[in-house]
Amino acid sequence: MxxxxxxxxxxxxxxxxxxxxxxxxxxxxxxxxxxxxxxxxxxxxxxxxxxxxxxxxxxxxxxxxxxxxxxxxxxxLGHAHPAVVAAVTAQVERGTSFAAATAAEVELAEELVGRVRSVERVRFTNSGTEATMYAMRLARTFTGRPRLARVEGGYHGTHDLAQVSTHPDLATAGPAARPVAEADSPGIPRWVVHDTVVVPFNDPEGAVRILREHAHDVAGVIVEPVLGVGGTIPAEPGFLEALRAVTAELGMLLIFDEVISFRVDRGGAQALYGVEPDLTTLGKIIGGGLPVAAFGGRAEVMSCLDPERERSLPQGGTFNGHPLGMRAGLAQLRELxxxxxxxxxxxxxxxxxxxxxxxxxxxxxxxxxxxxxxxxxxxxxxxxxxxxxxxxxxxxxxxxxxxxxxxxxxxxxxxxxxxxxxxxxxxxxxxxxxxxxxxxxxxxxxxxxxxxxxxx
Ligand SMILES: Cc1ncc(COP(=O)(O)O)c(C=O)c1O
CATH class of the missing domain: 3.90.1150.10 (Aspartate Aminotransferase, domain 1)
Incomplete structure (x- = not known):
């Protein structure tokens, strides 16, 4: 300038x-x-x-x-917390990553399942973006429906399906109670916008009305219990409860994106609100400062990822369950x-x-x-x-x-x-x-x- x-x-x-x-x-x-x-x-x-x-x-x-x-x-815990530094240092000396599973991923998975009641099974990714991408794909796999619903102004990372109506042009985004889906960036395919249903945040009647209109084609609804990037705005009483009730009634999965809001309580925002989703995405604090995220939820839904199953949903990733991140995350969570x-x-x-x-x-x-x-x-x-x-x-x-x-x-x-x-x-x-x-x-x-x- x-x-x-x-x-x-x-x-x-x-x-x-x-x-x-x-x-x-x-x-x-x-x-x-x-x-x-x-x-x-x-x-x-x-x-x-x-x-x-x-x-x-x-x-x-x-x-x-x-x-x-x-x-x-x-x-x-701030920067260079002694427990995190010690855990990472000890792991570095034993090797940074392997083409094999490690005890560290089991321990962090146990820690998360122990903390979040609705999370019966969990899988690790390297970023919140991947976690929400898999949660959305899993919802489509489990329900066999094509579309995903999300709230206007919610943020779920940077993959195609996440980049819709996080910061829409208000001149073209339609009325507040009935937002029109808009791509957030160039390069988002048109089908993605078409397959996204946008509902208003903190308007239970408006959101439920729109979801009922999509009773047969929406696989899941993804929502942050506290909008993070979208202004750090908590859900008001009644909103998450309304989403829980209508999704259960219509056979849609409710996905809480707790990548940020997991830091508000030992069991995440869902524990504070007393509303249990079908799937949860986690990130940020669970990696102790290293690139770790996760998605998890009901065992029945998560079993779609079981490689022993016929036509299971594969989840590759060279660095999934990375030992350094697993150790750092465990050390951080144990302090909390x-x-x-x-x-x-x-x-x-x-x-x-x-x-x-x-x-x-x-x-x-x-x-x-x-x-x-x-x-x-x-x-x-x-x-x-x-x-x-x-x-x-x-x-x-x-x-x-x-x-x-x-x-x-x-x-x-x-x-x-x-x-x-x-x-x-x-x-x-x-x-x-x-x-x-x-x-x-x-x-x-x-x-x-x-x-x-x-x-x-
Ligand atoms: C609620 C939420 N979901 C997903 C993401 C994406 O996570 P990442 O930046 O690790 O890809 C973020 C990032 O800020 C987030 O706040």
Missing amino acids: AAEGRTAEEARYVATTPGSCELHRRAAAVMPGGTTRTTVHFQPYPLYLERGLGCRVWDVDGTERLDMLGNYTALI TPSVFRELGERGEWLRGRLRETFAGRGIAAQITGLASLLNIHFTAVRVRDHRTMRAASEPMKRDLFLGLLNRGVLIAPRGMLAISTPVGYGELSGVVAAVEDVVVEHAAAWRRLQSAQGA
Whole structure:
């Protein structure tokens, strides 16, 4: 971006991150846009980190920041937790991967089945994307039906069937109660859009009405109990229950995508909500910072993958059940006792409350959504409860906040999401509130003008 077009926060960022700027210049010569992960790319250029310890990270210029993101929620124990480091180190010395099964995959599978009541059988993948891809294929295999239903604004990774209506063009996406399926990116085949049924989030009547119209062709409904990428928005009471009831009645499978929301309770969000799906997808925290994900559920459904069965659903993958990831995941999960989840939840509640006070005290309209250790800041006066209400929020304010916090030593997601890890105590949380207050003070006048122009 031309220097003269920069905001004050961008100029500050550029002045303090020469090492990142130089690496990005080199990256741009060898990777499109200089990045290999769209979610860590931002303007003017991404931050390049060198190391992390606990809840702190250091960039390539040596600047220390408080990490309030933990690789997009995955690092619930923070960076380089001693138990995870010891487990990975011990495994590296015994070999990294084999053309054979290992005890580690059995132990992590036992741990997950022990934690999540609805998961009777589980299979591992290397990413949440693969986990949702298999869960969807499994739903089609089990029911013999062609279509998949999903909520508008939900995120399930980057395979073709996942990339529909996660961020639709609202001008063409139809009415809120009856969303029209839209491809999220170029290259998504037309049949994928045709075979996707989109239902509204947090609108039980609307969702049930649409599913009834597809009583015979929808194989399953995939939904995050807490929309993650789509704004960290929890399901309201009654929504998941309505999906559970209608899918059971119509012979569809209910799939909870808990790749993010598994961090809200020892048994996942489904334990907090008391709603049991047929299939669950997991990722992020189950790998202890390594690329591990999983899908699992009812034994009867999962048995479609049994290689002993005729016409079983195959699941290859050179690195499935990778010993390093299995060991790291086990080490991380074993630290996560019910009291750890309780404490994380209390800290999340505390932070949501302080942030609400901070914005209200300066006359800034903001909604703080989230559940337990997950939260998201949205600059709007509208109560955020689904994708469309989230889209009412101000993008420029979010960008000022993200860069403003980065410049004040706090790393959050550009979309305004924060995830609390166990090393983040009340001292660190007070630091986050102080940094937010500082950004608000600097930008309050401009932000109020922006919000009154938008009628927020
Ligand atoms: C709910 C949900 N499902 C699936 C995915 C995809 O996981 P991955 O990035 O490991 O492919 C994500 C990633 O953020 C996610 O949040």
